[in-house]
Amino acid sequence: MIDGLPADVITMNMATDINALADNGKLVPENWVTRLPNNSAPFTSATVFIVRKGNPKALKDWPDLLKDGVQVIVPNPKTSGNGRYTYLSAWGYVLKNGGDENKAKAFVGKLFKQAPVLDTGGRAATTTFMTNQIGDVLVTFENEAEMIAREFGRDQFEVIYPSVSAEAEPPVSVVDKVVEKKGSREAAEAYLKYLWSPEGQEIAAANYLRPRDPAVLAKYTDRFPKVDFLSVEKTFGDWRTVQKTHFNDGGVFDQIYSGQ
Numbered sequence: 001m002i003d004g005l006p007a008d009v010i011t012m013n014m015a016t017d018i019n020a021l022a023d024n025g026k027l028v029p030e031n032w033v034t035r036l037p038n039n040s041a042p043f044t045s046a047t048v049f050i051v052r053k054g055n056p057k058a059l060k061d062w063p064d065l066l067k068d069g070v071q072v073i074v075p076n077p078k079t080s081g082n083g084r085y086t087y088l089s090a091w092g093y094v095l096k097n098g099g100d101e102n103k104a105k106a107f108v109g110k111l112f113k114q115a116p117v118l119d120t121g122g123r124a125a126t127t128t129f130m131t132n133q134i135g136d137v138l139v140t141f142e143n144e145a146e147m148i149a150r151e152f153g154r155d156q157f158e159v160i161y162p163s164v165s166a167e168a169e170p171p172v173s174v175v176d177k178v179v180e181k182k183g184s185r186e187a188a189e190a191y192l193k194y195l196w197s198p199e200g201q202e203i204a205a206a207n208y209l210r211p212r213d214p215a216v217l218a219k220y221t222d223r224f225p226k227v228d229f230l231s232v233e234k235t236f237g238d239w240r241t242v243q244k245t246h247f248n249d250g251g252v253f254d255q256i257y258s259g260q
Contacts, residue, residue: 006178008188013081013141013170015039015239016247027177039233041169042195043209046227047089048145049160050129050138057136061162062093065111065137072114073135075125078247078254081168082122086139087112087246087253088166092230096164109256130156141168142224143208167229170209 010028012018018040021027033040051059057070065072077083090111094104112118119125122140129138130152145159172192179185194200201211210224211217217224236242246252 007175008179008182008184009172009192010175011170011172013168014084015171016243017081018171018173019240021175027175028173029176032173033171036192037196038212039169040171040173042172042200043170043204043211045141045143045168045170045209046161047085047139047165048142049162050140050145050148050157051160052136053155053157055158055160059137060160062090065114070114070137071116071135072111073125073129073138074115075121076118079120080122082140084247085166085168088232088236089164089230092166092235093164095235105252105256112257146208161225161227163228164230165227166232
């Protein structure tokens with residue numbers, strides 16, 4: 001988008017990615033997140049563990065991933081929203097269980113040292129786990145679990161919901177510079193508003209994304225188990241702060257991953 005095709009709308013898995021459009025070329029205004037309901041995120045997702053059939057390592061919650069000999073497949077949080085949500089979920093688990101920032105830092109550092117490889121994105125991590133058969137657990141979004149089931153078969157793995165998950169809010173935005181040039185703002189805005197409509201929310205649920213509409217969500221309790229969601233912004237601050245503190249070069253992730 002910054003270097004590529006001129007899209008009218010953008011959908012990403014976290015606000016950081018759309019903030020980049022504001023910071024690089026002012027493609028969207030800085031306040032883009034306030035223009036639609038729910039921080040401009042029409043649905044949510046949870047972080048889950050994908051384990052081998054039968055769950056041979058008995059992985060049930062975040063501390064289990066730190067056991068000796070457990071290989072964790074997770075993408076690099078510097079390049080992947082999936083990796084960032086994993087990092088924040090694990091950090092939040094420690095805080096919710098009475099740990100302080102230092103304990104959280106040590107816990108997350110150990111978690112990422114259990115990773116034999118850090119892929120750049122979620123789909124590459126899925127290939128590492130499912131196709132190359134590397135690792136004991138893949139940490140990913142619950143909607144990715146459905147994609148894996150459709151591609152590889154439901155009998156190949158099990159899905160485990162950990163006790164704490166940072167609430168993933170995949171945001172959407174009109175790309176102002178593009179729609180102004182093309183004269184397509186009205187259609188682009190209508191499409192995005194449609195994502196919050198009952199029909200749009202049903203389509204989200206069909207693709208294993210959690211609807212915001214409580215009535216639609218209530219119809220799919222079999223698909224979306226109750227999750228103890230952690231709000232990223234209430235726990236860590238706004239996404240610009242999170243990105244700068246944890247994931248920019250020299251940030252906390254670099255410090256704990258390099259063992260400084």
